[in-house]
Amino acid sequence: MGWDYFGPMSGEFWMGTDYLGRDILSRILMGARFTVGIALAAVTLAVAIGVVLGMIAAVLGGWFDTLLSRLLDAFNGIPSLLFGLVVVAAVGSSIPVLILTLTAIYMPGSFRFARALAVNINTMDFVTVARARGEGTAYLITREIFPNILGPVLADLGLRFVFIVLVLSGLSFLGLGVQPPNADWGALVRENIEGLSLGAPAVVFPSIAIASLTISVNMFIDNLPTRIRDRSD
């Protein structure tokens, strides 16, 4: 039995073993639950809140729009990793805190994006016609604007997912993300960083896992047909 720490790749442990002699492949498979799960939850929340607020701001306009835009722009002025550091310092790290923090970091950007799209649609003739018909705000948002911004919003969701994976891994790498004994891919790199000077596969494979996820999502979004990805103006 190979109980060695930082073991090499073998028939028994396909990706080697970690600093406690655990199988890296199973650690990575378990880590996917945290990396992908937390990032998906955070990106869904961030985009949902951002898009709803963005559409409301675009349709209502006026002081509501100005106030919300200014306030959320200010939050955009905080570097994302720093925001995570400050919150974790204050309330400690747990999975709900991580999800909410990442949501708070990426919601303003989503708001900005959705608002810009919605403002464009809002001036179009079919929206003016709907408004002249006497349709209410809720109808305008759900029936006229939302279907027309859905494509770009989904593409934006993909990109934001990548950013969230990066920040989450960064936080975990600093030891402030997912706490042991659980580990996401960033935490796996942190745990095994000592093995770096030995050239251990334990530190290489979690990195490859992160890179393959983020690069493939990026490429997928990059190669979407223009009519889905771009602003429909």
Place this chain on the structure above:
Amino acid sequence: MLRSKTTWLLIGKRLGIALITLVIVSFAVFFATELLPGDVAEILLGQAATPEAVAGLREAMGLDEPALMRFLGWLGGLLTGDLGTSYVNRMEIAELLSGRLANSLRLAGIVTIICVPVALSLGIVAAMWRGSLLDRAVSMLTISVISVPEFMVATLAVLIFAVWLGWLPALSYGVNVDSLGAMLRAYAMPVITLSFVVSAQMIRMTRAAVIETINTPYVEMALLKGASRKRMVLVHALPNALGPIANAVALSLSYLVGGVIIVETVFNYPGVAKLMVDAVSTRDLPLIQSCAMIFCVSYLSLTTLADMIAILSNPSCAIDDRFLQNLPFSSPAHSPEHGLCLQLDRPYRPCRHAVLGGDRRRRTMACPISAGRDRGLGLFRPDER
């Protein structure tokens, strides 16, 4: 160059927004760390503390005052350079920070000096020979670096330069080095990592800025007149791309802020970011607040600078006031999307940033046009809206 009132108005507005943002950010940083569950005094004294001791410490630390008053006091302290004392080792924060800040700034400075020339030349060359093997290789490399976390670039750098090649030490041991060789070795890894992260952003943005300029009608026209590709880029496109490029440089330097946090931790580099990460693990709140504000201020100044460069370099803003009065519009920012070309007698899109002149009375303006095969200087009447 004489600038129009509009330009200064835009600049003033941008500065105002930056100031308001800074106030909101400091508010957020203060309350995120102050309004935590549990009391700082209790945390400091531990579980065995008597209620009297906790109350005494709270009074001594001013924690019994309302939160808003403490925020104003803290903000006032920040502005006058009084950053308070650390909870953990009772040292003046300003004292703790000064040396660390110099280290971080030195690291950032070296990275900037290396990155700017390398990234600019690569970005411009890639844009010049767009679609070539070099362009595709550079694009592939930059998108890979951007898509992976900073610590992975650092890990890879250690793996290649320290483990496989054995050229450099894996960790940077202190900054007090005597010889040039020792200094180079100490700085090499952090600088290499940060340079990769920052220049990847810079190359992409520079390339995009130059390509956007190349795609304008007047550069196309230069190409049609028979100018070489080199002349087209260097003489025609580059002078107009300088603004967007400067904007790209300032904007990509703001990626230093995030990168430096990871890099200083990985390589044990004694800068502000390392200080902050250590402060997070000891929950030294005043120190965290000060470090966070340093990062926010540098980030905000870089993004504001980028925006101001963009405003100043926009040619449609660079027209002086006398010129502006003759234009058919109140503000150059409102140049229209569609109109009628008087010579061609059909609709076309004007080049947005290249209004050369105008006549208020006749409601016409002159600008380069590009309508199908017809290119040249055209008189243009915008659609009434």
